[in-house]
Amino acid sequence: MNREGDAQARSTAEAVARRSYGKLVAFLAARTRDVAAAEDALSEAFASALADWPTKGCPSNPEGWLLTVARRKVIDMYRGRRRAEIASEHVQIMAEGLEAAVADAHIPDQRLALMFACAHPAIDISIRAPLILQAVLGLDAKTIASAFLMSPAAMSKRLVRAKDKIRQAGIPFIIPEREELPHRLETVLDSIYAAFAEGWTDPGGTDLARRDLAEEAIFLSRVVTELLPSEPEALGLLALMLHAEARRPARRNPNGDYVPLADHNPALWDAQMIDEAEAALHRASALGAIGRYQLEGALQSAHVHRCRTGQANWAEVVQLYDALFAIVGSPVVAINRALAIAELRGSTAALDAMQAVAADPRITEYQPYWAARAELLAKAGAHDEARQAYEIAIGLERDPSVRRFLQQRQSALHP
């Protein structure tokens, strides 16, 4: 085996894996409804490629080569250990279907159908995002587990169970019909956003697995908007995530300290990413159906505009939060809305607006509530209460740099 051929085989295989992994899994799984078998067959096909290509040279159509090998492995699997689960005539039909499809040089992109299967309402909501990350992007259970703060063993077990459910329950690999689409697309978008949010909880980007997760979520979101270009909420989600990601370089100073949005240096933002976000929002609004992600994207856009121009736009921001609260009704939105009200009508009005949220039991362990409350109380001059609220916020914070920031704020209060 020569070393040069070996290196070339490896780099070709890696390039194909990056470009086509999800497409190949989706293609195989759509015909078998068996995600695990598709993944196993594909990983065996990659192993064969690394053994075969260095000596025989890389094939002219590596994607097709891998698919042909993987298809054979899937069929072998069904003739072998999975024989009890499926009638032999079905294996024959499946084999013929796969054969005919592989013979066709063009491999259709069924990643979206795969995402719809992974985010199906019959799949437990908390495993949908990990399942998409694994099936479409090929991330391993260990990486996903670390991002979702779960043990690798528990994550593997839950992923296996979810794939079994897809196969056994007969969850279809299709893009839902028109009337079902908005509701079902919401579950896909929510899963992608959940993956992004996990990446986002490491704002410094110091934890590589998490930082990658934010980028992978943006990639998935791009796939959705490419395959469903006329869905405004898909564009809204892409805009929201691009906006948030664009500001990442400004969220920490060189010492690693947390920098609140109001103190960001806009020159550090990724202007190209912001332009792309704005373009996505415009396309979405032209489609004329407002939704949660478009509103969140519009809020990001409003914050960017204010910071760049120095022109206060808090009335517009409060309006957007009103609309968002009407759709989502979450206490998280109510807190952010209250902070915008503080800019517009003062901290007492904001504390009043937050009163309704205080009764929500979920809020007692929610750091941003206590941080927001502390800020507002401090501005209103209620320093003792503010000190207590900071204390709770500090105790609930996971990120050391945000904890330091809150401690500084707390000690700046008058004694």
Place this chain on the structure above:
Amino acid sequence: MQYLLMLYANEAGWSNMTKTQQEQGYAAYMAYTEALKKAGAWVGSNRLQPITAATTVRVTDGKSQVLDGPYIDSKEQLGGYYLIDVPDLDSALSWAARCPGAGHGTVEVRPVWAMQASSAAPAS
């Protein structure tokens, strides 16, 4: 694929209904069954007698133990089933949603274990 739709509801609900309401209930189930048949999805269906008629059997150490009552005593009881044959879970779920039982109780959808003809038949 075949799916079993299991209809769970509070049995007391039926006896508390007026005669007109019961007639409407029957009619709704008849129409639903008819729709399933027309679509070629119906394989079988039955309504079950109330749980007061249920008996459970279990054999341990070669001795059969017979007990009066249902296996699980719960607030909602299994009151009937439909066995349907449809392409996938989405289609099974949309039939389950149309079932009158989903309106006054819960419908559990379970795929039937598909076995090869040879292994499904009992050994002779």
